[in-house]
Amino acid sequence: MERNNLYPVFLKVRNLEVLIIGGGFVAEEKLTFLLKSSPDANVTMVSPLFRKGTLAIAETGHVKRIEDSYNIKYLEGKHMVVATTDSPEVNIQVYHDCRAQSKLVNVADNPPYCDFYMGGIVTKGNVKVAISTNGKSPTTAKRLRQFFEDVIPENIDYLVKNLNVYRKKIKGNFEQKVEILNEFTKGLVEKV
Known part of the structure; x- marks a missing residue:
């Protein structure tokens, strides 16, 4: 059986600079999901043309738009790059440029050219x-x-906040606290 060896992380993208190359439907999809998850993300988009829907979504976040074709100069200061152009050659060039500069890159719909998946x-x-x-x-x-x-219950956030307060009040060492919290939360995963 094949195994997923990816290492999951949760990035504070408000502290990072994200570059999306392209302004079409795929770029719009990537921007939509990025801003849905992290509305305070700092994003720059580079494309000679942007879809109307992409422009509308960009207005809802911290999105800078540059009307131009890809140029390596746009990688400067960026931490993560997503290539979504309709040109496989450009996307692969973006990949190689990013790898040469140790930048994380995702070439949409092309897994061999991705350091991460969204x-x-x-x-x-x-x-x-x-x-x-x-x-x-x-x-x-x-x-x-x-x-x-x-x-996942809608009130899960209420539980998380209250457990955080409760965790701070529990007496005992780390192992004792874990045991108490495990007992307290086991109902979350019990089968009905």
């Missing part, structure tokens, strides 16, 4: 669940996202 995400208050299919099936990630949106 998977399915479920957010309920302070709780966030990320789903990856190792770049194999975005549709499966979407369905799993819908499943988790349904099964």
Whole structure:
């Protein structure tokens, strides 16, 4: 059986500079999901043309738009890059330019040219669940996202906040606190 060896992390993208190269439908999709998860993300988009929908979404966040074709100069100061142009040659050039500068890069719909994938995400208050299919099936990630949106209770954020307060008041060493919290939260995963 093949194994997913990706290491999941949760990035504070408000502290990073993100570059999206392209202004078409795929760029719009990537921008939409990025801003949905992290509305305070700092994003620059470079494209000779932008879809109207992309422009509308860009207005909702901290998105700088540059009307131009890709140029390596646009990588300066960027931490993460997403290439979404309709030119495979340009996207692969972006990949090689990013790798030469040790920048994280995702070439949309081309897993061999990705350092990271933008998977399915479920957010309920302070709780966030990320789903990856190792770049194999975005549709499966979407369905799993819908499943988790349904099964994670709406009041989960209330529980998380109260458990944080409770955790600070528990007496004992680390192992004792973990045991108490495990007992307290086991109802979250019990099968009905």
